[in-house]
Amino acid sequence: MNARPDFDGDGPGRDGPRRLELVPPPRVVEALRPKPGQRFLNVGCGAGAFFFPVFEAMRGQGVFLAAEWEEEPLRRFLNRLEGYAEHPGYTRIEVVRSKPDRLPLPDGCADLVLLAQVYHLVADRRAYLLELRRLLAPGGLLCLLDWRPPAEDAAVRDESPPLGPCFTARVGEAQACAELSAAGFSWMVAHAGFSQNWCLTARI
Numbered sequence: 001m002n003a004r005p006d007f008d009g010d011g012p013g014r015d016g017p018r019r020l021e022l023v024p025p026p027r028v029v030e031a032l033r034p035k036p037g038q039r040f041l042n043v044g045c046g047a048g049a050f051f052f053p054v055f056e057a058m059r060g061q062g063v064f065l066a067a068e069w070e071e072e073p074l075r076r077f078l079n080r081l082e083g084y085a086e087h088p089g090y091t092r093i094e095v096v097r098s099k100p101d102r103l104p105l106p107d108g109c110a111d112l113v114l115l116a117q118v119y120h121l122v123a124d125r126r127a128y129l130l131e132l133r134r135l136l137a138p139g140g141l142l143c144l145l146d147w148r149p150p151a152e153d154a155a156v157r158d159e160s161p162p163l164g165p166c167f168t169a170r171v172g173e174a175q176a177c178a179e180l181s182a183a184g185f186s187w188m189v190a191h192a193g194f195s196q197n198w199c200l201t202a203r204i
Contacts, residue, residue, distance in 0.1 A: 015049035019163060023117070023145065025053040027193040031201055032112050032143050036061035041110035041135060043067045043103065044118035047076035052084070054114070060089015065110065067096040067103055101128065108137040116145040117197070119176065120169045129183035136204050142185060144176055145199040156196050164196065173198035 028050045034040060036058050042051040045066040055064055068074040077095070084090050098104060101124070113132055122128045132142055147164035149172050150156045156167070164170075171179075177188055177200065185202035193199075 015047050016163075019117075020049060022163070022195040023197050024193070025050050027191070028114070028116065028143070028145065028199070029053050029057045030193070031145075031191040031199050032114060032141065034058045034062075034112055038111040039063040039065070039109060039137070040112045040114070041065040041067065041105070042114045042116075043098070043132070044069075044115060044121075045077060046073040048080050050114060050116050051077070052080065054112075055084075055089065055093070058089075060087050060092060062089075062092065064089070064093045065096055065105065066093065067098040067105075069098050102131060103135060105135055107134050108140075110135050111137050111140050112143070113140065114143045114145075116143075117147065117164070119144055119146040120165045120171050125171070125179055126183055129179060129185070133184060133204050139203060141201055141203055142180075143199065143201045144180070145194070145197055146171060146176070147197055148173065152198070153196055159196065173200065176200055 032054060034054055034057055038058065039062060040054055040058065045051045045068050051066050066077060068077060081093065096103065096105065113136055115132065119125065136142060147170050148156055149170040150167055152172055173190065180188055180200065180202045185204055187203040189201045191199040191201065
């Protein structure tokens with residue numbers, strides 16, 4: 001992973017209030033369409049802005065893997081996790097201290113994988129997509145969500161103070177689609193309802 005080249009107009013992390021206005025967690029849940037009993041993996045889960053809404057949508061019924069490699073977001077995730085200690089699905093949550101370029105998980109361990117606002121950080125995106133594909137079970141769904149470059153959304157330049165990664169680090173939606181296809185993903189769907197961000201789902 002590259003170092004985070006982020007603007008900090010909404011504070012550090014991926015769960016500032018303005019960011020969550022632009023990328024509402026319920027919309028992420030709609031894109032994933034999770035079902036109770038499935039295995040969900042959130043790669044780069046941060047403090048859990050998207051992880052916990054998916055967990056709640058599945059009513060804690062399934063397997064829930066939260067992977068993070070940075071200490072501060074992981075600490076915040078663990079603090080938030082304490083609030084779910086009485087939830088019947090609490091014991092089904094596993095926190096994975098991952099490495100930036102490889103996840104210490106077995107092949108086919110997930111039915112749903114979410115990578116939200118992290119793709120622009122990946123140094124070798126093809127290799128990383130192949131790693132995510134390795135983790136998906138046959139027929140599994142990958143959801144990629146990340147910041148649009150200014151050429152795709154005029155609102156990006158109008159945002160003051162600016163949010164997300166610096167403009168030169170961003171990956172456009174069309175480029176992400178092409179990279180997904182090259183990595184063997186298919187059935188790509190673009191999801192509406194996000195501002196300054198694109199959201200794609202794809203299957204293997």
